[in-house]
Amino acid sequence: MTTVSYKIKYRKNEGLMFSVNELLTLYFYGINIQSFDGVEFDNQIVRYYILQAQKEIENYLQVKLDKKLITETLSYYSKDYYNKFPYFKTKYPVNEVFTLMGLLGTAEQIVYPKDWLKSKVDSEGDYTKAFSLVPTGTGAGVSGNQDVILTGIMRDIGIRAYKNVPDYWDVQYLSGYDFNNTPNDIVGVIGKLASIGVFAMAGDLIVGAGIANYSLSIDGLSQSIGTTSSATNSGYGARITQYSKEVKETLNRIKFKYRGINIASM
Numbered sequence: 098m099t100t101v102s103y104k105i106k107y108r109k110n111e112g113l114m115f116s117v118n119e120l121l122t123l124y125f126y127g128i129n130i131q132s133f134d135g136v137e138f139d140n141q142i143v144r145y146y147i148l149q150a151q152k153e154i155e156n157y158l159q160v161k162l163d164k165k166l167i168t169e170t171l172s173y174y175s176k177d178y179y180n181k182f183p184y185f186k187t188k189y190p191v192n193e194v195f196t197l198m199g200l201l202g203t204a205e206q207i208v209y210p211k212d213w214l215k216s217k218v219d220s221e222g223d224y225t226k227a228f229s230l231v232p233t234g235t236g237a238g239v240s241g242n243q244d245v246i247l248t249g250i251m252r253d254i255g256i257r258a259y260k261n262v263p264d265y266w267d268v269q270y271l272s273g274y275d276f277n278n279t280p281n282d283i284v285g286v287i288g289k290l291a292s293i294g295v296f297a298m299a300g301d302l303i304v305g306a307g308i309a310n311y312s313l314s315i316d317g318l319s320q321s322i323g324t325t326s327s328a329t330n331s332g333y334g335a336r337i338t339q340y341s342k343e344v345k346e347t348l349n350r351i352k353f354k355y356r357g358i359n360i361a362s363m
Contacts, residue, residue: 114151114162114276114287117143124292124340128299128333143295150291154283157348158355159226161189161273162283173199173265183230189272190224191216196269197230201262216270223280226357228270283355286347289340296333296340 115123117140151162161167167189177183185197194214199207209230216228274280 111144112151112163113144113147114279114284115147115291117147120147120288120291120295124288125295138295138299142298143291146291146294147287149294150287153290154287158283158352159188159357160283160355162276162279162287164192164271164273164275166195166269167272168267168269170264171266171268173259173262175260182232184227185229185266185268186227187268187270187272188226190226191228192224192271192273194228194268194270196267198267199265200267201265223354224272228268282347282351286344286351289344293337293340293344296337299333 120143154160155162167187169187171185171187194216195211197209197214198205210233212233213230214228215231217225219225
């Protein structure tokens with residue numbers, strides 16, 4: 098019996114919002130991306146633009162597209178503890194909090210039970226960029242007695258004389274969507290943003306960068322192609338302009354929803 102073995106190169110868990118084929122199907126329908134000499138567009142270039150678009154949107158909206166464990170340091174502000182339980186603002190949305198400990202330098206001063214750390218989901222099902230510390234009477238070494246709870250909250254009494262202690266809190270939390278549950282408005286922005294770079298390069302491949310007309314003459318046969326390629330336009334200039342406008346409009350509409358409003362007092 099004859100056995101045939103095949104060696105296939107494949108990629109797994111690339112960390113892409115779209116596969117190359119998905120991006121081309123959704124945003125390049127009816128467009129055959131080839132250079133004027135028939136060379137196919139390299140898929141690795143498309144992957145690069147997808148990853149670049151994902152990173153730009155993550156940084157701009159301050160979200161994580163895939164779930165990730167975040168370690169963050171937060172400052173201690175004494176006013177946050179006057180007649181209330183503390184509320185911590187974070188850089189990224191908080192799915193779940195795992196640890197919160199107070200450190201003076203490298204010396205561990207206090208560690209709160211995980212059951213006391215609460216994240217919040219808004220009315221649209223999105224996690225907020227904050228979590229709270231609320232005693233529940235549960236957790237290791239906690240009996241639920243009021244004195245014990247107050248002792249847990251007030252163990253930082255030694256630093257109450259200071260209005261601010263920089264980088265006092267060390268917090269670990271889970272943040273991010275998985276790619277299948279990323280909101281559609283973010284998915285659409287990433288797809289269009291990645292496509293703009295691909296269209297710009299593909300436009301140059303039609304006749305070459307910066308060439309407005311291309312002529313071919315062989316043995317009396319003449320072929321001439323006119324394009325919109327110039328210092329400000331490319332072969333797909335109309336599509337680039339359209340996607341750029343849509344990306345800008347969408348980001349202006351959703352940036353406060355995901356990034357929030359940063360307020361600082363002087």
